[in-house]
Amino acid sequence: MTPQELSQAIRHALLATISDGALTLDVSDVPEHIHVERPRQREHGDWATNIAMQLAKKGGTNPRALAENLSRHLTDTPGISAVDVAGPGFLNITLDAAVAGELAKTIVEAGKTYGTSNTNKHKNINLEFVSANPTGPIHLGGTRWAAVGDSLARVLEATGARVCREYYFNDHGAQIDRFARSLVARARNEAAPEDGYGGQYIQDIADAVIAGASAAGDPNPLELPADECQEYFRARGVDLMFAEIKKSLHDFGVDFDVYFHENDLYTSGAVERAIKRLDDAGHMFTQDGANWLRTTEFGDDKDRVVIKSDGNAAYIAGDIAYYLDKRERGFDEIVMMLGADHHGYVARLQAVTAAFGDTPYKNLQILIGQMVNLVKDGEPVRMSKRAGTIVTLEDLVEAVGVDAARYSLVRSSVDSSIDIDLDLLAKQTNDNPVFYVQYAHARTANVARNAAAAGVRREDAFVPATLTHPTEAALIGQLTEFPRVLAQAAELHEPHRVARYAEALAGSYHKWYGECRVTPLGDGEVTDTHRTRLWLNDATRQVLANALELLGVNAPERM
Template identity: 75%
Template sequence: MNPTQLSLALSAALAAAVTDGELALDADQLPDAVHVERPRQREHGDWATNIALQLAKKAGVPPRQLAELLAARLRSTEGVASVDIAGPGFLNIRLEAGAAGELARTIVDAGEAYGRGDAEAGKKVNLEFVSANPTGPIHIGGVRWAAVGDSLARVLEAAGAEVTREYYFNDHGAQIDRFARSLLARAKGEPAPEDGYGGQYIQEIADAVLADVAAAGDPDPRTLPDAEAQEVFRAIGVDRMFGEIKAALHGFGVDFDVFFHEDALHESGAVDRAVARLREAGHVFESDGATWLRTTDFGDDKDRVIIKSDGDAAYIAGDIAYYLDKRERGFDEVIIMLGADHHGYVGRMMAVCAAFGDEPGRNLQILIGQLVNLLRDGEPLRMSKRAGTVVTLEDLVDAVGVDAARYSLARSSADSSIDIDLDLLARATNENPVFYVQYAHARTVNVGVNAAAHGVVRDAATFDPSTLAHPTESALLGALTEFPRVVAQAAALREPHRVARYLEALAGSYHKWYGECRVTPLGDEDVAPVHSARLWLNDATRQVLANGLRLLGVSAPERM
């Protein structure tokens, strides 16, 4: 019996009590679903609910009396071993071993579908993340968003949402100008401009631009006037840099559905259309020769200039047009992931969302990520050999590999700063969280191989879930039951780290079970039903570990 089935049994008990006149409630006063959860202390039972406390006032009876009424009906439900009442009216429910153990076959039969649901079904979500400027390699902050963003996309899809992964390609503005000037200076053998970019990668890109130009038979840009030369380095250099960014992300297991060019907003007239739309709604005004958006009407701390007095669009104008563009492309929810230095962006963009008649926090959601500190030998790692200033995606992957990098960045809440110990991630010990989880999966595979060698097989016809009665088996089954709820919650809260923390707890339950229960016979023992049942449980655990790791974009190795 899974939590959904237990919830339905409780709902049926409530409905029957109303029909029989035992409960003075109307049918429409009953909840659509009864929430059940794991007790904090497992000795209290397999599941618990506070439904009696929730409905007692409406029913006009003490909570414990209502709990007694429900308990009496629930005790006759197939698969329920006992129902106890605790405190003011909590119901603690213990399942029969067979009812609990049946979950193992359910998971194996479901395969990759176990854990997937429809909590987010019908939602068309645009998820924008990373969006690093194409002026250099992706630094560690952007790498965190790559890991978290891609994991969130996977979790949302598992919960039923239709997700588009989008990268905002900033190819418009002063940063690109500085990048082009830096390339030109390096090509000429001159020092980088005071406001320019340094690092070995600038020399590499500059050399690549010169090689491309030569291969095409075009004039050496160093012989052209600076303005013309700068445009050559801008056009080819930005394309080269962005190609490197895409390749690095792909190697990290992150691919995007859409690369949206900022230039397109200005060239297509999207900014003018967005401003006109807001003007028609009465939210735009003129002052001091500039055009303003009255964002204070929607909670912002001050009104915002959208068209400057010189006629140029302010930076926020592009953001306004981009948001409207996403909504006009049919996305119900727009999720944007931003770095720690973008807190001031939230209020003004939520005001923009409201000015368009949308619901802040639903149609527009902004997630702010905090800093990542890399440590080696206990000391902060600050410099990249190639970038010269910051630690990059390639630096992290070179140090610990893709799996450890992705897992370590995705296992903590994005709104908290984290320290990542590179030495720890390189160790094959249980202190290393990714090793701990991956080793559990590899162990399940090895157990399966040994079982086959000893003649232990999964036979649905003879599967006896009631033999899974050891306390560690009850605990492991309880952990496996939680996976669909964890995935749904991670999607609803936009917190994929919940999946990682769940996997670590599941791995712990599995390792304890492995130490207490044998899947293969000992010595000359015959293969018994309990051995087959335990193989079902072992393989169910393997499936859930693999499904969870897949949501994080991390491999599930068969050998370690």
């Protein structure tokens, strides 16, 4: 019996209690889905709910009396072996072992689809993440967004949503000019401008621009007039840098559906069209020669200049046009992932959402990510060999590999800063969370191989009533939780819940492995218990693989 099935059984018990007259509640007040959860103490049963405490007062009774009425109805439900009323009105429910064990076969037969749903099938989501400026390699903050964003996209897709992964290519503005001037300076063997960029990568790109010009038969760009020289380095330098960024992300297992160029908003007239739409709606005004958006009417702390008095667009102008562009492309939900330094942008962007007549925090959702720090030998790692001033995606992958990098970046909530211990991630011990989970999967595969060698075949028998050991009940309970965890991770946009679930499942599996054998000792007889345990082993293997796939991490067969 799944949590969803149990939820419906409790709902039917509520309806029966209303029908009996023991609960004076309108049927419309009965929730469609009754929340059930795993009790913290195993002896309290398989599942618990406080629904009696939620509805008793409104239904004209007290919680314990309602719980006792529900208990009588639930006790007769097939698959439920016991229902206990605890405290002021908690219901603790124990499932029949055979019914609980049926889940193993359900999972194996469902395969990769176990845990997935169509909950979000009506959603068309634009998910924008990373979006690092094409002026240098991706730093650790961007690397965190690459791992979390891609995992979130996978989680949302697993619940039925249509997801467009989008990278906002910042190729408009002062930072690109500084990048171009830095390339020219390095090509001339001069010091970088005071506000420019440093690091070996600038030298590498400058050399590549010169080499590319020679290979193409172009004049030496350093001999061009100053403006033409800078434009030559800008155009080719940005292309080279962005090609490197794309390759780094691809090697990290992250690819995008759309690479949107910021400059297109200005060359296409999208900025002007968006501003006109807001002006037609009465949300713009002119003051001191500048055009302003009345964002204070929509919760911002001050109104925002959109077109400055010199006629140039302020930064928010591009944000306004970009939001409208996404909505006009048919996305009903826009999710943006921004770094901690963008916290002040949230209110103004939500105000823009409202100014267009949309619903803040629904049509537009903004996730703010905190800092990532690398630690080695107990000391912070502060500088990249290549970038000079920052630690990059490539530095992290070189140190620990893609799997450990992705897992370690996803397993914590994005609103908390994290320290990544390079020494820990290099260890093949249970203290290393990614090793702990991957080893559990490899162990399930090894058990399956040993079972085949011993003649233990799933196809010969499945008797779920034999799964009576306490570690089997605990493991089945963890497997039951996966659909709920996945749905919650999608709803809250928190893929770290999948990683923490995988660790808990691995823990339950390792305990079960230490207590229950799938193959007989020596020349012992193969029994239905062995065969049924193989189903449970393979069900765990499938769920671990499904969870790791959502995180973009490999599920190894051997370690």
